[in-house]
Amino acid sequence: MSPSGPGAKEAPKYTKKDFESDQDVRWCPGCGDYAILSAVQKTMPDLGIPKEDIVFISGIGCSSRFPYYMNTYGFHTIHGRAPAIATGLRVARPDLKIFVVTGDGDGLSIGGNHMLHVLRRNVNLVILLFNNRIYGLTKGQYSPTSELGKVTKSTPIGSADRPVNPLAFALGCGATFVARTVDRNIPHMDEMLKRAAAHKGTAFLEILQNCNVYNDLAWNVIYDRESKVQHELRLEHGKPLLFGPPDDRRAVIMQGVIPTVVRAKDVPESSLWVHDEKNVNAAKLIADLFAPDFPIPVGVLTAIDAPVYEDLMLEQEQKAISDRGPGDIAKLLTSGDTWKIS
Amino acid sequence: MSQIATPATGVEKSRKALDRAVIRFAGDSGDGMQLTGEQFTTESAWAGNDLATLPNFPAEIRAPAGTLFGVSSFQLQFGSQRVYTPGDRLDCLVAMNPAALKVHLRDLKTGGLLIVNTQAFDKRNLDKAGYAANPLDEPALAERYRLHKVDMTGLTHEAIKDLPLNTKEKDRTKNFFALGLVSWIYTRPLEPTLVWIEKRFAKNKDIAEANTRVLKAGHAFGETAEIFGEHYAIEPAEMAPGLYRAMTGNRALAWGILAAAQRSKLPVVYGAYPITPASDILHELAMHKRFRVRTIQAEDEIAAVTAAIGASFGGAIGVTASSGPGIALKGEGIGLAVTAELPLVVLNIQRAGPSTGMPTKTEQADLMQALYGRNSEAPVVVLAPATPGDCFYIAYEAVRLAARYMLPVLVLSDGFLANGSEPWLIPNVDTLPPIEISFRTEREGFFPYLRDSATLARPWVRPGTPGLEHRIGGLEKQDVTGNISYDPENHDHMVRTRAEKVRRVAQEIPPTSINGPATGDLLVVGWGGTYGSITAAVERAQADGKSVASIHLRHLNPLPPDLGHILREYRKVLVPEINSGQLVRVLRAEYLVDAVGFNRVRGLPLASEEILEAINQLLGGKA
Numbered sequence: 001m002s003p004s005g006p007g008a009k010e011a012p013k014y015t016k017k018d019f020e021s022d023q024d025v026r027w028c029p030g031c032g033d034y035a036i037l038s039a040v041q042k043t044m045p046d047l048g049i050p051k052e053d054i055v056f057i058s059g060i061g062c063s064s065r066f067p068y069y070m071n072t073y074g075f076h077t078i079h080g081r082a083p084a085i086a087t088g089l090r091v092a093r094p095d096l097k098i099f100v101v102t103g104d105g106d107g108l109s110i111g112g113n114h115m116l117h118v119l120r121r122n123v124n125l126v127i128l129l130f131n132n133r134i135y136g137l138t139k140g141q142y143s144p145t146s147e148l149g150k151v152t153k154s155t156p157i158g159s160a161d162r163p164v165n166p167l168a169f170a171l172g173c174g175a176t177f178v179a180r181t182v183d184r185n186i187p188h189m190d191e192m193l194k195r196a197a198a199h200k201g202t203a204f205l206e207i208l209q210n211c212n213v214y215n216d217l218a219w220n221v222i223y224d225r226e227s228k229v230q231h232e233l234r235l236e237h238g239k240p241l242l243f244g245p246p247d248d249r250r251a252v253i254m255q256g257v258i259p260t261v262v263r264a265k266d267v268p269e270s271s272l273w274v275h276d277e278k279n280v281n282a283a284k285l286i287a288d289l290f291a292p293d294f295p296i297p298v299g300v301l302t303a304i305d306a307p308v309y310e311d312l313m314l315e316q317e318q319k320a321i322s323d324r325g326p327g328d329i330a331k332l333l334t335s336g337d338t339w340k341i342s
Numbered sequence: 343m344s345q346i347a348t349p350a351t352g353v354e355k356s357r358k359a360l361d362r363a364v365i366r367f368a369g370d371s372g373d374g375m376q377l378t379g380e381q382f383t384t385e386s387a388w389a390g391n392d393l394a395t396l397p398n399f400p401a402e403i404r405a406p407a408g409t410l411f412g413v414s415s416f417q418l419q420f421g422s423q424r425v426y427t428p429g430d431r432l433d434c435l436v437a438m439n440p441a442a443l444k445v446h447l448r449d450l451k452t453g454g455l456l457i458v459n460t461q462a463f464d465k466r467n468l469d470k471a472g473y474a475a476n477p478l479d480e481p482a483l484a485e486r487y488r489l490h491k492v493d494m495t496g497l498t499h500e501a502i503k504d505l506p507l508n509t510k511e512k513d514r515t516k517n518f519f520a521l522g523l524v525s526w527i528y529t530r531p532l533e534p535t536l537v538w539i540e541k542r543f544a545k546n547k548d549i550a551e552a553n554t555r556v557l558k559a560g561h562a563f564g565e566t567a568e569i570f571g572e573h574y575a576i577e578p579a580e581m582a583p584g585l586y587r588a589m590t591g592n593r594a595l596a597w598g599i600l601a602a603a604q605r606s607k608l609p610v611v612y613g614a615y616p617i618t619p620a621s622d623i624l625h626e627l628a629m630h631k632r633f634r635v636r637t638i639q640a641e642d643e644i645a646a647v648t649a650a651i652g653a654s655f656g657g658a659i660g661v662t663a664s665s666g667p668g669i670a671l672k673g674e675g676i677g678l679a680v681t682a683e684l685p686l687v688v689l690n691i692q693r694a695g696p697s698t699g700m701p702t703k704t705e706q707a708d709l710m711q712a713l714y715g716r717n718s719e720a721p722v723v724v725l726a727p728a729t730p731g732d733c734f735y736i737a738y739e740a741v742r743l744a745a746r747y748m749l750p751v752l753v754l755s756d757g758f759l760a761n762g763s764e765p766w767l768i769p770n771v772d773t774l775p776p777i778e779i780s781f782r783t784e785r786e787g788f789f790p791y792l793r794d795s796a797t798l799a800r801p802w803v804r805p806g807t808p809g810l811e812h813r814i815g816g817l818e819k820q821d822v823t824g825n826i827s828y829d830p831e832n833h834d835h836m837v838r839t840r841a842e843k844v845r846r847v848a849q850e851i852p853p854t855s856i857n858g859p860a861t862g863d864l865l866v867v868g869w870g871g872t873y874g875s876i877t878a879a880v881e882r883a884q885a886d887g888k889s890v891a892s893i894h895l896r897h898l899n900p901l902p903p904d905l906g907h908i909l910r911e912y913r914k915v916l917v918p919e920i921n922s923g924q925l926v927r928v929l930r931a932e933y934l935v936d937a938v939g940f941n942r943v944r945g946l947p948l949a950s951e952e953i954l955e956a957i958n959q960l961l962g963g964k965a
């Protein structure tokens with residue numbers, strides 16, 4: 001028997017307001033998190049899930065305040081451990097819809113190990129990773145996604161660590177759904193949230209997010225109107241990898257095993273690289289593309305079907321119960337070698 | 343399968359009746375000494391004896407053959423009276439090679455029975471054990487002990503020479519020669535071992551036949567070789583009537599959790615990362631999916647505890663286990679369960695440390711870690727089982743208290759309890775106290791940190807309950823509402839409230855049972871796996887006419903409410919522990935009593951002889 005998933009009950013008609021909690025939001029004015037919160041609250045009614053069946057789990061960091069502002073069940077836990085807590089919750093309660101909210105520090109530094117394992121296990125939950133390339137709550141140290149040479153309070157003459165690419169990391173861990181969106185692109189964020197929420201298995205969504213206090217405009221290459229036109233690559237299943245302004249369309253094509261940018265008009269249509277969400281190997285190449293030499297991919301890199309951790313676990317349990325009946329402690333205690341003393 | 347033991351009633355002329363015996367099988371880690379010991383234990387249980395065991399093996403999976411550090415041993419004491427410990431000094435030592443002789447000979451009583459496998463005493467093995475000359479040729483050895491040199495390897499091969507097995511396979515059965523021989527010496531029934539062989543090797547008739555023949559050959563050798571002057575009978579012990587089984591501490595913990603799952607009607611989520619000596623609990627629970635126990639082999643100790651906390655948040659029973667080093671890693675997670683006020687059971691199978699220490703050796707040095715090993719004020723309930731079988735009741739009680747009071751409960755078992763076994767009177771599960779779970783569903787007046795007036799527990803709400811959506815977390819919260827709060831007075835109030843909740847668990851603790859007079863010269867106070875050694879020592883002191891009593895604490899936080907009063911009824915207080923003095927420090931601090939410690943930290947159980955010595959010394963040196 002497969003466990004009953006969320007949505008088994010009929011959800012009332014909700015509006016965004018139903019998902020706003022009574023808590024004052026305490027992020028800095030101008031923080032990118034506001035836009036994400038608003039987008040998530042707006043998306044919730046469309047999921048068709050009763051709000052009491054929705055749980056937001058977070059670790060520590062600015063992003064991790066998120067659950068307090070959602071009028072659902074929520075658990076603000078400890079630094080880096082949200083994926084592990086969510087795994088335990090999911091195994092106990094496969095009927096719930098679980099969202100993990102994390103950041104580049106929480107999810108990829110202190111919690112990197114848990115992120116690896118939740119992705120490889122393919123636990124059915126959504127992970128929203130807010131990537132602002134900086135530590136905000138601890139007031140401005142560099143993060144594992146900060147660029148090499150980043151000058152911060154803790155690295156006054158520049159950081160010596162090379163950054164991790166969240167998308168490449170997730171794909172390397174065997175993630176079954178990997179996507180990227182941007183906090184300043186509300187319609188795209190809405191679409192990606194819905195796609196992530198609809199995925200069966202672990203859905204990993206990187207949200208490029210602005211920390212206007214400690215790392216303002218870190219993603220300006222995709223915020224700035226001019227630059228965005230030049231660099232944004234919208235991934236769409238079945239469509240070629242084309243980007244750039246209408247009068248100067250460019251394509252990413254494969255030359256041998258090397259992705260290369262060419263003028264679209266210079267290559268025949270047959271040599272264009274057509275995006276396929278089911279092709280994980282191609283997604284791994286796309287994950288590494290970034291400005292200035294390449295465009296910045298946004299959208300769904302991969303979405304594949306794979307066995308879900310808790311489904312397999314609960315199938316074993318159901319089979320054990322249907323084969324031999326529910327456990328009986330009195331029988332177990334007297335099983336095997338026993339002897340009587342009178 | 344249920345069996346009724348049919349112990350011999352009359353004692354033959356050649357047999358000498360004994361009250362008890364302590365024997366140890368020792369050999370190379372590849373010699374099958376653990377299996378030999380376990381089978382001898384089963385035979386002794388069939389014979390109706392009370393018993394206690396002490397397996398002792400190297401941490402290395404396949405330690406190099408013949409070396410001193412590769413020696414594996416299994417000790418047990420069995421008797422016609424109550425047996426509290428695996429025994430201190432040996433009546434009989436079986437040494438399968440020179441290294442085993444070298445490591446264990448010092449524990450054999452003068453005049454004790456020493457049985458050696460002569461063929462293993464070759465140049466190569468003697469070198470590895472560091473013997474310049476063959477110790478079996480030393481006349482002193484035979485003068486000091488009743489030495490029996492038996493070519494077990496040769497006799498084993500002779501017994502099965504016609505079977506189509508290779509030399510290595512034949513060699514491997516020689517432990518059953520030793521088992522057969524010692525079974526004859528102590529008049530043990532072979533039936534349980536024969537039944538075991540049949541089951542274990544059902545798919546390999548030749549191996550089954552070989553083991554059967556070798557077992558009987560060892561037995562026959564004892565009977566016919568006429569080198570053994572006498573053999574022994576140990577009458578069945580007078581034990582409470584009922585159905586018994588052998589129980590190890592780790593299995594008892596696992597089954598206690600299963601019992602709690604069934605009685606609470608909740609699923610269990612067990613998060614664990616493999617670690618000696620706790621892994622067997624994970625293995626055991628993984629076999630019992632029918633009880634709705636969901637085992638997660640987590641990526642690390644932190645994920646193990648946090649997955650359990652996530653499950654508790656979801657309305658299941660969250661359990662995690664480890665040994666000291668892993669518990670250190672779980673500290674922050676346990677703190678989260680303290681402040682989120684969620685039920686959590688943490689099993690610590692203590693081992694010798696610090697750091698990696700001696701993973702397969704026992705210790706009880708994590709008491710302070712259990713009481714204080716977290717940042718800030720993070721009190722938890724701490725329980726400790728006294729015997730392997732007691733682990734069942736303690737695990738069950740841990741779940742019951744965690745759910746009733748909405749807090750973490752730590753259980754301090756240890757390597758000795760985990761692997762040691764005892765005959766265990768199987769309880770009627772209906773007599774266990776109920777575990778009543780009531781999830782809150784009532785919307786009216788709901789707040790996440792409303793408190794029950796008797797227990798101070800906050801309501802347990804399953805996500806999925808309409809109208810009770812709420813958020814909790816690791817930040818300090820206002821009492822009742824659960825809203826984030828940095829208010830100084832509220833923090834002070836919450837610190838006190840979390841402590842008071844733990845203190846209220848004292849109302850669940852039954853009156854302390856005192857072994858001996860209610861007032862007197864000396865009270866011996868113990869906790870955990872030293873129960874047997876302490877009880878044996880105290881009963882011997884009492885038999886010598888000393889005014890001594892003992893109590894054994896199963897609740898370490900909170901302490902039993904009657905403890906302060908009991909401590910004042912004796913002139914002196916002695917606290918034996920396998921640490922540098924942890925409980926003694928707690929008792930001195932808590933009750934201003936001049937308790938003194940007896941402390942040995944060798945990775946081994948305390949010997950009752952040395953505790954008796956400490957008792958006598960404290961009472962004025964009169965032996």
